[in-house]
Amino acid sequence: MSDNSEIVQDVGKWEWSEMWKKEDWWAIWLGFIILLAGVVIYFPQSGELKQELSQIEAKYQAEAQKTDEFKTIGWYKLNDAKSGVKAKSSKIGKWLSNFTHKPHGWSTNPLDAFYKSESKAQAQQQQAAGRYEAAKATTANQYQEALQAEKKAEAAGFENETLNEQAKAEILDWRNAKMAESKAKKKLSSAKPYNQIYSLLGLGVFFAVFFGIGMKCMGKSFKEFLGAFTFIYALTVLAWVFSYQDTMKHYGIGYAAWAIFLGMLISNTVGTPKWSKPAIQTEFYIKTGLVLLGATILFEKIITIGTAGIFVAWVVTPTVWLITYWFGQKIVKMPSKRLNATICSDMSVCGVSAAIATASACKAKKEELTLSVGLSLVFTSIMMILMPIVIHAFFPEDKVMVLGGAWMGGTIDATGAVAAAGAFLGEKALYVAATIKMIQNVLIGVMAFFVAIYFTTKVEAEETGQKIGLIEIWYRFPKFVLGFILASVVFSLFYSSFGAAQDGLGSTMIDQGVIKGMSDLFRKWFFTLSFVSIGLATNFRELKHHFKGGKPLILYVFGQTFNLTLTLIAAYVVFYIIFPDITAAI
Amino acid sequence: MENTEKKSWLKSWGVLILTLFLLWIFAFIVGPWGEQNIPVFSSIVEVIERDNIDSTAYMYTEIEGSYTGEKDLLGSLKLKMPEETGFNLTFISGIAACIALLCLGYKFLPMK
Numbered sequence: 001m002s003d004n005s006e007i008v009q010d011v012g013k014w015e016w017s018e019m020w021k022k023e024d025w026w027a028i029w030l031g032f033i034i035l036l037a038g039v040v041i042y043f044p045q046s047g048e049l050k051q052e053l054s055q056i057e058a059k060y061q062a063e064a065q066k067t068d069e070f071k072t073i074g075w076y077k078l079n080d081a082k083s084g085v086k087a088k089s090s091k092i093g094k095w096l097s098n099f100t101h102k103p104h105g106w107s108t109n110p111l112d113a114f115y116k117s118e119s120k121a122q123a124q125q126q127q128a129a130g131r132y133e134a135a136k137a138t139t140a141n142q143y144q145e146a147l148q149a150e151k152k153a154e155a156a157g158f159e160n161e162t163l164n165e166q167a168k169a170e171i172l173d174w175r176n177a178k179m180a181e182s183k184a185k186k187k188l189s190s191a192k193p194y195n196q197i198y199s200l201l202g203l204g205v206f207f208a209v210f211f212g213i214g215m216k217c218m219g220k221s222f223k224e225f226l227g228a229f230t231f232i233y234a235l236t237v238l239a240w241v242f243s244y245q246d247t248m249k250h251y252g253i254g255y256a257a258w259a260i261f262l263g264m265l266i267s268n269t270v271g272t273p274k275w276s277k278p279a280i281q282t283e284f285y286i287k288t289g290l291v292l293l294g295a296t297i298l299f300e301k302i303i304t305i306g307t308a309g310i311f312v313a314w315v316v317t318p319t320v321w322l323i324t325y326w327f328g329q330k331i332v333k334m335p336s337k338r339l340n341a342t343i344c345s346d347m348s349v350c351g352v353s354a355a356i357a358t359a360s361a362c363k364a365k366k367e368e369l370t371l372s373v374g375l376s377l378v379f380t381s382i383m384m385i386l387m388p389i390v391i392h393a394f395f396p397e398d399k400v401m402v403l404g405g406a407w408m409g410g411t412i413d414a415t416g417a418v419a420a421a422g423a424f425l426g427e428k429a430l431y432v433a434a435t436i437k438m439i440q441n442v443l444i445g446v447m448a449f450f451v452a453i454y455f456t457t458k459v460e461a462e463e464t465g466q467k468i469g470l471i472e473i474w475y476r477f478p479k480f481v482l483g484f485i486l487a488s489v490v491f492s493l494f495y496s497s498f499g500a501a502q503d504g505l506g507s508t509m510i511d512q513g514v515i516k517g518m519s520d521l522f523r524k525w526f527f528t529l530s531f532v533s534i535g536l537a538t539n540f541r542e543l544k545h546h547f548k549g550g551k552p553l554i555l556y557v558f559g560q561t562f563n564l565t566l567t568l569i570a571a572y573v574v575f576y577i578i579f580p581d582i583t584a585a586i
Numbered sequence: 587m588e589n590t591e592k593k594s595w596l597k598s599w600g601v602l603i604l605t606l607f608l609l610w611i612f613a614f615i616v617g618p619w620g621e622q623n624i625p626v627f628s629s630i631v632e633v634i635e636r637d638n639i640d641s642t643a644y645m646y647t648e649i650e651g652s653y654t655g656e657k658d659l660l661g662s663l664k665l666k667m668p669e670e671t672g673f674n675l676t677f678i679s680g681i682a683a684c685i686a687l688l689c690l691g692y693k694f695l696p697m698k
Contacts, residue, residue, distance in 0.1 A: 068665050075665070079657055108614070186638060242609075243642050247617035250631045254642030269602040296647050303677065304656050306663055306670040310680035318684050322691040329696045352644045384641070389626045416643030419651045423633045424626075431655030438646035438656065443684075450688050454695070462697055511653065520647050585666040586659050 018479075023284045026214040028483030031291025035487060038518030041096075042087040046509055049085055050502045056081040057503070067158040070168045073143075073150055076175060082504040088517030099199050100521040103237060105244045113241045114196045124191035132188045135181040139174070146174035179427075204233045207525065211284065220278065228279035235262050235532045236525065252384055252417045256352050257377045259528045260370055263535015272536045282366055282533040287480040289526035290357055292519040294487030297445040298495045298510065304435050305586060308579045312410055313439040316563075316570045320348040321447065324559035332551050332558075337459055338364035341451055342372040343552055347559045350437065351376045351413030354444050356527065361452040361481055362459070366534045367542050373531075375556045376413045383408075384417035388424045402575055402583050403568075405429035409436030410567035411560070432586070445488045452481045491515075 019025045060081060063074025087093065103113035149170035153163040208229040216222040239258035242248060248258075266272060272280070302310055321344045328340035342364050346355035352373055359369040391404040404425055412418045415437050422433035456476045461468040468476070491510055499506035546552065575583045621631050634641050639649070646652040663671050 071662065071665065075661070079661060083653070083657060183637060245613055247613045247621070249641060250621055250634060251617060252641040254644065256644070265602060265605055269598045269605075271598070293645070296645060301646075301656070302681075303672060304660050306667075307674070307676045307680060310677055311683075314680055314684040315687070318687040318691070322687065322695065325691075326696060329698065350644075385624060385627050385630065388630065392626070414642075414644050415646050415649050415652065416639065416641040419643070419649045420630055420634050420639050420641040423637050423639060423651065424630045430651045431658050434646065434649055434651040434655045435659055438652045441646045446684070446688070450692070454692055458692075458695075458697065507653070507657075511647070515647055520645075524648075579670075581667060582663065582670055585670075586662045 020217055021219070022479070023214070023218060023281075024287060024479035026218060027284060027287030027480045028291055028486075030210065030214055030288045031294075031483055031487065034292060034518060034522055035295055035491075035514065038514035041092055042090070042509060042513035042517060045087050045090060045513075046498065046505065049087060049508050050505050052085050053082060053502050053504050053508065056085070066154065069153075069158045069164050071171065073146055073171060073174070076171070082508075085504070085508050085512075086516075087509050087513030089512075093513075093517045096517060096521060100203060100525065101196060101199060102240045102524070103196060103200070103244060104194065105246065105249065106241075107246045110241060110245075113244060114200070116193050116195075118193045121191055121193040125188060128184065128188040128191050132181070132184040135177070135184040139177040139181045142170075142174040142177040146170040176427075200237060203525075204230070204237075207233065207529070211281070211288075214284065215278075215281070224275075224278040228276045231273065231276040232279045232529060232532055232536075235259070235266070235536075236528045238262060239528055239532060252381050252414065252420065253377065254352075254414070254416065255524065255528050256373055256531050259531030260373065260535040260538075263532045264370075264538050264540070265535075267536045267538060268540050276536070280533040280536050282530050282537065283360070285526045285530035285533065286356055286360060287483075289523045289530065290360060290480060291483040291487055292523040292526070293353060293357070294445065294484035295491040295519045296515050296523075297442050297488040297492070299442060299488075299492040300495055300499065300506065302439050302442050304439065305432070306579075306582055308574045308582045309436060309439050311574045311578075312406055312567065312571050313436055314443060316410060316567050317348050317440055317443055318447075320559060320563045320566060321345065323562060324348065324555065327558055328555045332555050334551055334555060335548075336364075336368060336546070338362045338455075339368040339371065339546060339552060340555065341455070342368055343375065343555055344559060345447055345451070346372045346376040346413060347379075347556055348563055349443050349447055350415065350441050351380060352527075353441070354447065356530075357444050357448040357484070358451050361448045361478055362455040363478065367538055367546050370534055370538055371543060371546050371552055375552060379556065379560060380413045380417045383412045384421045387412065388421050391425060399572075399576070401426055401428040402432050402586065403571055405432030406436050406571035406575060407564075407568050409433035410440065410571065411563050412437075415441070428586075445485060448481060449485060452478055 060078035064078040106112035149167040153167040212225045215225045242258040243255040324344045328334040334340040342359045345358035355372045418437045422430035495506040495510045498509045
């Protein structure tokens with residue numbers, strides 16, 4: 001994105017010094033330093049964890065594969081045991097998680113976001129312990145019932161349909177009880193005393209030095225940056241505090257919305273302090289965050305619900321993107337192609353993350369990103385509440401879970417809202433919705449690459465009136481996209497090679513190691529820093545100018561309506577007409 | 587001149603404080619009222635609290651349901667229809683369709 005009104009800033013020449021003077025490259029270096037640190041910290045454990053997984057397999061495999069009629073108790077035990085093996089559970093992983101922890105959730109007292117006393121924690125523990133013990137007892141009872149039912153079905157060689165169905169139902173009850181138990185356990189373990197103040201201060205110092213080094217190398221004053229950064233960081237922490245207040249959490253108003261809002265509130269009322277300007281480095285933070293985001297784009301994730309999932313997520317999404325972009329250009333006559341593209345991505349792919357990636361790839365203005373993110377956040381909250389109501393009211397009972405889940409997963413922008421609405425319908429709906437969203441998340445990389453190529457070779461060529469050759473594409477191409485794609489490719493390869501060495505090791509080392517134990521911990525902070533910077537540099541009047549005639553709203557509403565219609569039709573055709581066996585299997 | 591500056595200063599801080607006050611009203615009065623009175627919303631809130639869902643999350647990595655869902659669904663398919671998992675021909679045709687659509691878009695998207 002460009003920070004000022006100039007859209008195209010790249011100069012048509014290449015100098016090697018760009019690699020240590022330009023923020024695109026510094027975003028790549030800093031992003032990869034964090035990812036490399038994750039590799040160094042977690043990968044040495046791979047041998048030990050591989051052994052642990054193979055021991056688990058040896059213990060439960062035979063039980064798990066007793067029949068393919070239904071998922072046996074052994075099957076679930078195998079999965080549970082494997083899921084419990086996480087690289088991030090190491091000592092250093094836990095320390096990192098504590099150090100980078102955001103402010104905690106709170107209800108009425110904002111101080112609870114930073115500090116919980118021993119006595120308060122003890123009172124909560126006592127309350128939670130009672131619930132946990134009760135849940136544990138229920139699970140134990142259900143387990144016995146499930147075990148008996150499975151034994152009866154096994155005695156009949158798993159050929160008696162009635163006994164199989166009974167066993168399936170009892171096992172499902174046991175799973176539900178177990179899930180309730182694990183949630184109660186989580187509540188119990190989270191009822192611990194904490195003092196987040198020191199780690200937040202330490203983290204602020206770390207970020208200031210981390211980005212400050214990059215700034216210094218790019219020729220800016222390190223000292224001025226440090227002073228200014230305290231202000232940006234304080235607002236970032238405040239954005240997190242606001243987003244974790246109970247009511248805000250329930251409405252799904254997340255950190256991006258608060259960061260932009262707080263920044264804009266200050267800049268448009270009392271004004272952004274001049275001394276804070278050296279740290280308003282939107283692009284630097286956002287691009288570094290995007291390189292980290294690249295590591296979460298793992299291509300193997302797209303095989304989860306087989307062919308059905310890929311058609312709903314990967315065929316419908318680009319269709320909606322292209323048609324909405326065309327509609328924006330031809331019918332709505334959007335004044336900015338960049339705003340058009342950013343809205344298309346955030347509406348059709350997956351909201352905020354896709355909007356950030358696309359806006360950066362096409363060098364959209366900061367107000368254009370703000371507007372797109374704002375539209376997405378408003379509609380996400382509305383859809384999170386309305387879609388389950390519509391599904392309950394109009395869908396046939398047998399199609400609520402899979403069709404309803406797929407519909408919500410393919411259309412609601414943010415994953416958190418997808419999960420909340422899916423969980424409301426039921427566990428299977430949550431699984432289908434979250435998985436479709438995950439497959440769609442992988443598209444962020446594909447779409448960002450497409451947008452970068454399209455804008456570099458076509459839109460910029462038209463704007464500058466120059467024909468763009470291959471070497472010119474290299475000059476103008478947003479380089480951080482290379483870091484983003486490289487991170488995605490490298491970690492996809494790691495994921496696959498770990499998975500090939502031992503089933504489940506890819507998830508243990510990458511998902512539950514480098515991603516959740518490193519990249520994710522920092523990425524969200526970097527995005528919040530960038531959104532605060534966007535807010536502080538945004539003027540209401542400029543924003544109003546982009547909203548002229550309500551064109552962005554018309555575009556979003558058209559796109560989302562088309563998305564809702566096409567996704568519903570595609571999900572029905574794919575899950576119930578072309579691949580009904582897949583639907584029955586899941 | 588001094589008076590105008592003072593007025594503008596007061597107005598700026600006034601708007602800031604008023605906005606924060608309105609936020610407080612939303613967080614503690616209007617929002618909770620909506621949770622109770624918008625149909626179905628109270629049940630969604632109950633699920634969010636019960637399952638500890640981060641409804642403000644933006645990526646799949648921030649939601650536990652993505653991982654459990656992935657394992658459960660893939661496991662079900664592998665158990666019952668192993669031929670439908672992995673990169674088979676139909677699956678690859680889905681990815682090819684996506685790339686073909688983007689290529690068409692690249693060629694035919696309107697420039698004006």
